[in-house]
Amino acid sequence: xxxxxxxxxxxxxxxxxxxxxxxxxxxxxxxxxxxxxxxxxxxxxxxxxxxxxxxxxxxxxxxxxxxxxxxxxxxxxxxxxxxxxxxxxxxxxxxxxxxxxxxxxx
Numbered sequence: 001x002x003x004x005x006x007x008x009x010x011x012x013x014x015x016x017x018x019x020x021x022x023x024x025x026x027x028x029x030x031x032x033x034x035x036x037x038x039x040x041x042x043x044x045x046x047x048x049x050x051x052x053x054x055x056x057x058x059x060x061x062x063x064x065x066x067x068x069x070x071x072x073x074x075x076x077x078x079x080x081x082x083x084x085x086x087x088x089x090x091x092x093x094x095x096x097x098x099x100x101x102x103x104x105x106x
Contacts, residue, residue, distance in 0.1 A: 005039040006073075008066035010049045013077040015060050016094055020087035030083040034076045060093060061100075070101050 004010075010031065017027040028050065035041045058066075067073055074097060081090040 004045045004049055005041055006035060006067075007049055007052075008063060009068065009070075009073045009076075010035060010041075010046070011053045011056070011058065012060075012063040012067045012073055012097070013080055014050065014053045015058075015063050016077040016090060016097065017081045019060075019081075019093035020089040024084045026084045027080045030080040031076070034079060038072070038076075060096065064097055064100055070097075070104070074098060074101065 013031055014023060017023045017031070032041075032043065032046045035046065064070070074094065077097070078086075078094055081087075081094065
C-alpha cells in the first residue's frame with residue numbers, strides 16, 4: 001500500500017462526522033473534496049481510508065493522537081460534519097478535539 005496523505009487525519013474527521021451514528025454521503029463527499037483540494041488525494045485513496053476506518057476500532061482519542069496537523073483537521077471536520085447539519089454529538093466530538101488541541105499546544 002502506498003502512503004496516503006493525511007491517512008490518520010481523514011480517519012479523525014470520519015470519526016467526528018460519525019459521532020452521531022452515521023456518516024452521510026454528503027459528509028463523505030465534502031471530506032473527499034476538501035482533502036482532494038488540500039493534497040490531491042484520489043478517490044481510490046480516499047475510499048481506502050474510509051474502508052480502513054470502518055474496519056478499525058480506533059477511538060477518537062487514538063485518532064486525534066495520530067493526526068497532524070490538527071488545526072487544519074478541525075476546520076475540515078467542522079465543514080464536513082456541518083455539511084448535512086451539525087448534530088449535537090458531532091459538535092461534542094469537535095469540542096473534545098478542540099479542548100485536546102488546546103491542552104496539547106500548552
